[in-house]
Amino acid sequence: MPDREGSLEAHIKFPFQKRLMQALASRDPPQIFPEEPLAEELPPAPRPGYAHAQVQTTGHPQKLTRKMTPKVKAHEAARVAVEREHRFRLRRAAAFAERNQKINKAPPSRAALRVAVGGSFDPRLIEDRDYDLDEVVGPNSAFRFRLVPWGGRSPRAVIAADKSVVLVLGGGPRNRDWVPLVVAEANECCHDAAQRIVRSPEDLAANIAPTLSGGVGQTFNEDVARPNHSGIAVNALIFLQLFCSLGIKRLVGYGNRLLEVYCTSAFAALEHEKQEFLEDNNNALYPCDSSVFSAVTWEFGGPHRYKTGPGVPDRLQPGSWSVLTALGNFAPVQGGHIIFWELGLVVRFPAGACILIPAGILHYSFVKVRTGEHRYSMLQWAGAGISRWFANGRRMDIDFAVNASAQEHDARENARQHAHESALDHFPVEAELPAEDELRHLPFMGTDPRGAAEA
Numbered sequence: 001m002p003d004r005e006g007s008l009e010a011h012i013k014f015p016f017q018k019r020l021m022q023a024l025a026s027r028d029p030p031q032i033f034p035e036e037p038l039a040e041e042l043p044p045a046p047r048p049g050y051a052h053a054q055v056q057t058t059g060h061p062q063k064l065t066r067k068m069t070p071k072v073k074a075h076e077a078a079r080v081a082v083e084r085e086h087r088f089r090l091r092r093a094a095a096f097a098e099r100n101q102k103i104n105k106a107p108p109s110r111a112a113l114r115v116a117v118g119g120s121f122d123p124r125l126i127e128d129r130d131y132d133l134d135e136v137v138g139p140n141s142a143f144r145f146r147l148v149p150w151g152g153r154s155p156r157a158v159i160a161a162d163k164s165v166v167l168v169l170g171g172g173p174r175n176r177d178w179v180p181l182v183v184a185e186a187n188e189c190c191h192d193a194a195q196r197i198v199r200s201p202e203d204l205a206a207n208i209a210p211t212l213s214g215g216v217g218q219t220f221n222e223d224v225a226r227p228n229h230s231g232i233a234v235n236a237l238i239f240l241q242l243f244c245s246l247g248i249k250r251l252v253g254y255g256n257r258l259l260e261v262y263c264t265s266a267f268a269a270l271e272h273e274k275q276e277f278l279e280d281n282n283n284a285l286y287p288c289d290s291s292v293f294s295a296v297t298w299e300f301g302g303p304h305r306y307k308t309g310p311g312v313p314d315r316l317q318p319g320s321w322s323v324l325t326a327l328g329n330f331a332p333v334q335g336g337h338i339i340f341w342e343l344g345l346v347v348r349f350p351a352g353a354c355i356l357i358p359a360g361i362l363h364y365s366f367v368k369v370r371t372g373e374h375r376y377s378m379l380q381w382a383g384a385g386i387s388r389w390f391a392n393g394r395r396m397d398i399d400f401a402v403n404a405s406a407q408e409h410d411a412r413e414n415a416r417q418h419a420h421e422s423a424l425d426h427f428p429v430e431a432e433l434p435a436e437d438e439l440r441h442l443p444f445m446g447t448d449p450r451g452a453a454e455a
Contacts, residue, residue, distance in 0.1 A: 113148060113158045115166070115343045123363050126341060128208065130368040136339055137346050145339065145346045152332065152353035157262070158343065163430045167340065168356035169347065170258040170323075183327065183352035185247030190327050190376040193238045194300035210300045214239040216284040217294025217383025221396050222315065242298065243288055248378075252288045255323035255354045255380055259292070261434045262356055266321045266426035267292060270382055277386055280394060293323070293380035301328065301375045315384060316360035319423025322381040324355045324364075330373035337367035351375075358427075360384075391415060 134140070137147045150156065150169055158167035172178050197210045212235055242248055260267040270292035277294075278284060287296040316322065330336045332350035339346050341363045349355070349366075357364065359381055369375045385397075391412055392400035400408075 113156060113345070115146075115158060115160060115345060123341065126363055126365060128206070130366050131339065133335065133337060133346070133367050136367070143344070145344045147337075148345055148347040150348045150353075152326075152348070152350035155258075155262075157430070157433055158345070159430050165262070165428045165430065165433065166358070167343065167345075167362070168258070168262045170255070170262070170354040170356055172352045172354065173254060179352050182247045182250050185245060186251055187327050187329060187351065187376070189242055189245045189248060190298070190300065191329075191374060193242055193298070194374070194376070196234070197238055197300065198232075198234050212239045212242075212298040212300075213295065215287040215293070215295035215383070216281070217286075217381070217386055218315075219385070220284070220294070220383060221385030221389050222383070223397070239298070249288065249290070251325050251352075251354075251378065252380065253290050255325060256291050256293075258354055259321060259323060259356060263321050263426060263428055264432075265428075266319075269426065270320065273382075273386060273390070276390070287380075291380060292382075294383045294386055295381050297379045297381065299377045299379070301369070317382045317384045317387050318358075318360035319419070319426050320358070320360065320382040321356050321426065322359035322379055324357055324359070325378045325380075326353055326375070327351050327378065328369075328373070328375040330369040330375050335367050335369035335373070336375045339365040339367065341365070 136143045136145045138144070148169075151171075153171045153174065155171050156169040157165050158169070160166045172183075193212070194210065197212065199210045202208075203210060214236070243252075256267070259270075274286065274292050274294070278286075286294055324338075326336065326338075326349045328336070328351050330351070332348050336349055336351075337346050338349040338355070340357075343362065346367070347355075359379065366375065366377075388397060389395065392404070393408070395403070400412075404412075
């Protein structure tokens with residue numbers, strides 16, 4: 001990867017992002033955190049054999065032959081199968097222990113993917129479309145990005161050269177029922193919504209994938225034009241129906257728990273912001289009660305929109321993190337990868353997996369899926385309008401511009417100039433990554449008692 005020094009800053013659109021990237025490059029390196037994965041515990045001892053089974057003996061006393069009844073024969077076969085399974089588990093546990101021992105002795109660079117943030121990439125090169133895998137990966141590709149064959153289960157952090165965590169491949173719970181039950185239910189809801197959503201004339205003309213956005217953070221304190229096409233009421237109802245699904249609620253709960261474990265300060269800031277904001281705005285609605293994010297954007301496959309719409313960087317809080325969840329029915333090896341342009345990474349992104357991403361800074365695209373397959377995504381993000389409302393002294397931008405004094409304007413501008421310093425606290429460093437015991441509890445977080453018990 002190219003060096004991160006100053007090459008990205010010339011193409012950064014917003015001054016806040018430029019100062020944040022400069023500050024990330026100047027951080028002192030902390031201590032190194034040893035790598036996960038978790039070692040598998042030894043299985044319990046096998047059930048006792050059938051020592052009291054009755055047998056029949058025939059023939060000469062010194063040449064006894066064993067003749068078992070059908071019932072005893074079935075018991076003996078079951079005992080042999082249990083012992084065989086136990087030996088297999090012991091060998092597998094020993095292999096896991098040996099593998100973990102080798103990893104712990106390895107240099108710290110194996111703890112996570114390491115990249116150089118920035119480089120010579122120009123964000124203006126991004127097109128509003130899905131890419132072919134051969135376009136971004138391989139010796140004959142135009143970009144020659146690095147392919148990360150992530151399985152979508154084990155969490156992995158992406159570490160920059162200054163030991164800052166710039167991306168977290170969160171994965172999903174280690175539960176055999178997560179994909180066939182939770183993810184399958186969410187896929188069914190998304191497929192039904194994609195069939196009923198009413199697309200705007202602009203999206204139809206531009207061949208842009210249908211999207212649904214909602215939550216108070218989408219338009220609060222934002223000078224944006226509301227869509228006025230005939231399907232706006234239908235789409236609003238579809239958005240609410242999506243969050244009636246238990247599977248989607250559990251996906252939201254897992255993403256928030258992932259943020260709490262990996263980016264503790266960012267989660268605490270968003271949680272405090274939500275509590276304070278709802279005290280003064282009783283009628284405001286967050287997309288989900290269990291979520292600290294003020295807005296959610298659904299994308300139902302097809303080309304991804306970048307330069308307009310609710311997902312562009314100036315609508316998100318630049319220093320906050322977002323949770324991106326992949327859904328749909330597609331082969332993750334063949335397509336559906338996610339492209340991180342500033343990082344030069346192409347990550348395999350299977351359905352049901354979650355990724356923590358500073359969406360206000362990093363740009364991302366998707367790789368095409370095959371014909372007949374469907375890819376959906378859910379992005380939970382924090383709206384910048386709410387943070388500006390707090391910076392204005394709990395006033396809207398229009399009220400602040402009219403009624404604020406010159407001293408208040410100067411104070412807000414000074415705070416804006418130094419906002420990147422406080423935003424650095426939301427970017428964890430390698431030494432702050434969670435330990436194994438915290439990762440072990442990730443699968444058991446849901447959005448309600450039934451979801452927590454099943455997860």
